[in-house]
Amino acid sequence: MTAYFIQAFIYLAAAVIAVPLAKRFGLGSVLGYLIAGVFIGPIAGLVGSETNTLQHFAEFGVVMMLFLVGLELEPRMLWDMRKKLIGLGGLQVGVTILVVMGIAIAFGFSWSVALTVGMIFSLSSTAIVLQTFNEKNLTKTEGGKNAFSVLLFQDIAVIPMLAFIPLLALPELVEKARSVVSTASEHHEELSLVAGLPGWAYGIVVLLAIASVVIGGHYLSRPLFRFVASSSLREIFTAAALMLVIGIAALMSLVGLSPALGTFLAGVVLANSEFRHELESVIEPFKGLLLGLFFITVGAGINFTVLIDNFGPVLAMTFGVIVIKALVLFLLAMIFKIQNSDRWLFALSLAQAGEFGFVLLSYSVQNHAIAVDTVQILSLVVALSMFLTPGLFILFDKVILPRYEQNKNTRDPDVIDEKGTVIIAGIGRFGQIVNRLLRTNGFKTVVIDHETQQVENMRKINTKSFYGDATKPDLLHTAGIADAKMLVIAIDNPDRAVALTEYIKHTYPHVIVLARAFDRTTLYRLRKAGADFMVSETFHSALKLGKHALTRLGVHPFKAEQQSALFFETELAQKNTLYEAWQRFTEDDKHLVHYRDMFIQLEETLSRAMKDERYRSFSKMERSWTPPPKQSDCVFSQSEKE
Missing domain, CATH: 3.40.50.720 (NAD(P)-binding Rossmann-like Domain)
Incomplete structure (x- = not known):
């Protein structure tokens, strides 16, 4: 038990130190987590073989993230995305697979291995990209929306890929991979409701599972959450939310589907629910922690021994994957008329391999589609491409975006x-x-x-x-x-x-x-x-809102109006004094303390005025309004209006 506490402390301490530093230097939280993982893993050796096990557990953060993404999408919005989802996403996956497959065959791989490698590298990191989009407020941009469509299609495409990889098994690898499969089975025995079923029965089970998520989410979730909410115990609502997400993920896994896809679908179904915001607030902390843990395990899982022995090929393959995917994405962006800096954001944000690449690599070994030594190198390529992704966002922020910000204003007046x-x-x-x-x-x-x-x-x-x-x-x-x-x-x-x-x-x-x-x-x-x-x-709008806040808290509307007017008059009376103090402060820094004292004095004056009975009489602001005289200097003549 003590060992678990120590390991948990190491992971948390690494995150607490590295992530704030990375954010301070403008690197983003994702790169902070990856750096923390590299330090506690390959560099310091503070963590070891438990990293792979933790990575499988931390992948549940991706599942939670897609559930939250689904909550933000109404079914109508998803339907409106169908062209980009199928067209843009389908072309990205298809073209990337063909290009990578062609290059792999040129380097001597068999067509089946090349196809498997193409499928692995066609996927991007949903976790890193969406997390970075949220941090940098890029989700609502045109590039962000198109990138999300592609990521969503990729998550869906994982399902047929998992179904197709067993058909690519190489007979000569069966004996070599048997020991790996037997070792993995000792630690991770998969349960399945569809094992051994014929194709037609498997299809029916899958349809029933999806239907249960949709129908259950629509008709059963609301009564459940109303019942739980009636207890007024937030921890029970948290338990119910986690039960829902974990239950759907388990159901999808039992029928051989992607847990992330199932929870995303559940999120879409619940997007119109009155409990949506409460679900978001409950799931968000768990999602953040698990995603952070996932990124740390990616960094900690980098095998420096294999990396050093194959440094040249791994580095070449990593940059090759990034360049190939970026070029394919940039070409598709031009075809789908994604403009200006959004085109670069779309291309660079999705140029890495993704976390589902690790899933497909493991699945490929289990089904004898790729040799173990090849998988070790490909795993490094996937991890390094994810590690370099924050650098691509920095390239976009610091180099590409400023140029477009300058160019967009080069139009002649x-x-x-x-x-x-x-x-x-x-x-x-x-x-x-x-x-x-x-x-x-x-x-x-x-x-x-x-x-x-x-x-x-x-x-x-x-x-x-x-x-x-x-x-x-x-x-x-x-x-x-x-x-x-x-x-x-x-x-x-x-x-x-x-x-x-x-x-x-x-x-x-x-x-x-x-x-x-x-x-x-x-x-x-x-x-x-x-x-x-x-x-x-913001002054007048805040003052008006503050007045309404007083009335909603039980203050009589007349008194609220009176207090609001008094606040305004007090600020007005003190404006010259504060301005003079500010001038002295800007001319000589030693008057800073005096300016602060003057501001504090204003707050005390306000407080006394609000409590002083002498101010209960009518304020100037409450007297009847009279129009300005006709000859007033502040009124324009009719001719001046034109």
């Missing part, structure tokens, strides 16, 4: 053929609201944005906007800044917003500058630059 009273720089979610309000009140605006896609999206909804960088003086001149009354700055870069404010107030001092601030510091910087009015983009 639009010719601005309109003039307006107000120029709006930036037409994101903030600028859109300002623009709509002004235009619906009869004021003519000129909208400029440096994002090509954003400009096109606005034109689709009949909001005319122009592509260009509003911080460029010549573009502003073309837009009519000299004759404009107002400039609204709603761009998403604080430094550019401040620089634009300084330029306008220096060159066109008559132009009123209204600017969006991201935070208090940006607000102060804009004020210092000369902006006539600044607003923090």
Whole structure:
């Protein structure tokens, strides 16, 4: 028992140290886990033969991951994916198998071994790719969506591959592999409901298993989870969720299907369930730990002795697999019109071999399709390609993506053929609201944005906007800044917003500058630059939400309105004091403590004001509204609107 505790501590300690360091250096958690495995395995020798056994256990993390992926997909969404799932995924698997098979035959392998190797290398790592997509927020990109379609098809394709490999058995390998099979059977005796069944009976059993998952998931899971939820014991709900996933995985294994495919199907069935979010929160921690353990075992399982003895061939095969798969994927991306950086993301993210490659390699040895010494080398190729995958993502992030970010803005600015009273720089979610309000009140605006896609999206909804960088003086001149009354700055870069404010107030001092601030510091910087009015983009919405929070917590709506108005007035009264303190802080770092003290004092003032009975009377904000006088400077004439 003590040995298990020590081994568990070693694995956890390696993960706790390596993963945060890898994340800090921008390498991603997956590479952190792999490095941890290499250190505790081949380098330090802290773990040994138990790694292979743990790897089989940790593969259940992939099963859980696909269950969670299925929960995010409604059946209609899956149906909408059918063209990419079958077309893109089917071509990737088929073309990769043929190319790898052809190269293997050219190097002297028999056609059956070459076909088996082709099937092994046609698969990619679902665990690494989806985990990295989630960490880097790439799941919703076009490249991420297409990559997921291919991964899903690959997981489905494992089933016919497992069925086909026994047909590729080589008679001369039967005796040589018998000892390996007998040793493996001592440690891992497979149970099966379909062993020895004729083909038609096997098909019926498989269909019944799939039907039981679909029908049971739809009709039986909800009553089960309602019953469990009525106990109000979270640990029982956790047990029920794990029971469901493990039960489905066991059923799929008993009928010879992929457990990952079965749990994915169950997740899709439960995607519309009211218990979906609770299931996600319960399964997520187990999935994360098991996937981390799986990646560690991949690193720890690298056999350095075999690697050193065959370093040249292994390295050549590893890079060969990555290059071949990347080229096939890039070609398919062009055929299916995946554009720009998404094309590279699609090609590079799937260029490695996958965890199911280990499954097929083991299965090939058991069924005498590949020699044991060949399998050892191929296992190293699979592991090293997975180990290099985070490097491919780094290549995409650091080299490829920046080039496309630069190139997408190399389009010449639009010719601005309109003039307006107000120029709006930036037409994101903030600028859109300002623009709509002004235009619906009869004021003519000129909208400029440096994002090509954003400009096109606005034109689709009949909001005319122009592509260009509003911080460029010549573009502003073309837009009519000299004759404009107002400039609204709603761009998403604080430094550019401040620089634009300084330029306008220096060159066109008559132009009123209204600017969006991201935070208090940006607000102060804009004020210092000369902006006539600044607003923090989240202040008023947060204040409104806070007021509703008070009412939902039982505070009377009148009092909630009063407290909200009081908060606003207190902030307004203190803004000059804080601004002056901020200026001193930016000019001399020694005033930092003073600025912090001023901010803390504001919080104390707010607290006292909220409790002081003198503030229970009507606030200025609650008095009846009166319109501004007709001759007010802040009102444009009708002619100025045009």
